Amino acid sequence: YxxxxxxxxxxxxxxxxxxxxxxxxxxxASRAALKSAGKSIEDMDIVExxxxxxxxxxxxxxxxxxNNDITNMNGGAIALGHPLAASxxxxxxxxxxxxxxxxxxLALGSACIGGGQGITVILEKC
Numbered sequence: 001y002x003x004x005x006x007x008x009x010x011x012x013x014x015x016x017x018x019x020x021x022x023x024x025x026x027x028x029a030s031r032a033a034l035k036s037a038g039k040s041i042e043d044m045d046i047v048e049x050x051x052x053x054x055x056x057x058x059x060x061x062x063x064x065x066x067n068n069d070i071t072n073m074n075g076g077a078i079a080l081g082h083p084l085a086a087s088x089x090x091x092x093x094x095x096x097x098x099x100x101x102x103x104x105x106l107a108l109g110s111a112c113i114g115g116g117q118g119i120t121v122i123l124e125k126c
Contacts, residue, residue: 023056025118045104
């Protein structure tokens with residue numbers, strides 16, 4: 001098919017947290033991914049945090065100091081949908097396409113996972 005990659009995986013982070021605050025999982029997962037990549041949140045051109053529900057996203061936004069201008073720019077899961085068990089795939093694919101569309105270099109995508117986990121990927125445009 002002669003396909004060309006849109007983006008490459010630079011780093012990822014996985015975290016666990018108290019299940020009582022399961023929605024905050026993207027914060028430590030993002031810190032782990034950023035550390036692994038040798039980057040800071042300010043180095044990211046595009047950020048998408050899955051919005052399992054609004055207060056969860058707002059807590060992660062506050063914890064990481066996310067910039068509104070580059071975060072969930074096309075609407076997050078509240079606007080686009082939260083396909084259970086496929087949100088990570090949706091976010092990763094969306095970010096790969098957004099890096100190309102906006103001609104940006106780095107993107108971070110993250111989601112909380114029920115039970116007290118978080119996962120983050122950092123992508124770089126090919």
